[in-house]
Amino acid sequence: MRQPSATPSVRARLLGSWRMIDWKVFRGGETIDPPLGPATACTGLLIYTGEGTMSANLTLAERAPFADGSLDGGTQQERAEAYRSIISYAGTYEVDEPTATVVHHVKIATFPNFVGADLTRTCVFEDENTLKLDTPPMKMGGEPLGSHILWQRKGAR
Structure with a gap:
């Protein structure tokens, strides 16, 4: 008789690469666009390695x-728009299995205020290939707003 398999740990389920499929920001009972613009205009990549490294990247698609094509180029306006159109950070992570939370220990980031921060996310697995990360309220537009990002495992349909 075959024994039922144990549910994999949250950490094991996080491992791999994920692509962003939706992003919601909440103001009270209202859903508003994320800081980069409508979720349909955005894309993202989230990676968790077995060694404990993570990377999160959200950008306008x-x-x-x-105009000048130089890595160190761009006008002041072009650079400001490039910065405005991406949120990216990387570091290490830890998982709290009982609470199904992951803490991102940020080492580098496009947003300087994230560097050195611990960003906690609640993990909700809608199925084996769909992950919703809920965030506690973060300041957006000067006010604390909650949000969640929906991720699909790369290669899953």
Whole structure:
């Protein structure tokens, strides 16, 4: 007789690469666009490694290139728009299995205030290939707003 398999740990379920499929921000009972614009105009990549490293990248899907094409180039306006159109950070992570939370220990980030921060996310697995990360309220537009991002495992349909 075959024994039922144990449910994998939260950490084991997080491992791998995920693509953003939706992003919601909440103001009271109202859903508003995320800081980059409508979720349908955004894309993202989230990676968790077995060694404990993570990377989160959210960006507008369509970003204008710099006219001069130089890595260190761009006009002041082009650079401001490039910064406005991406949220990216990386570091290490820890999982609290009983609460199904993951803490991102941020080492580098496009948003300087994230560097050195511990960002806690609640993990809700809608199925084996769909992950919703709920965030506690974070300041957006000067006010604390809750949000969640829906991720789909890369390669899953």
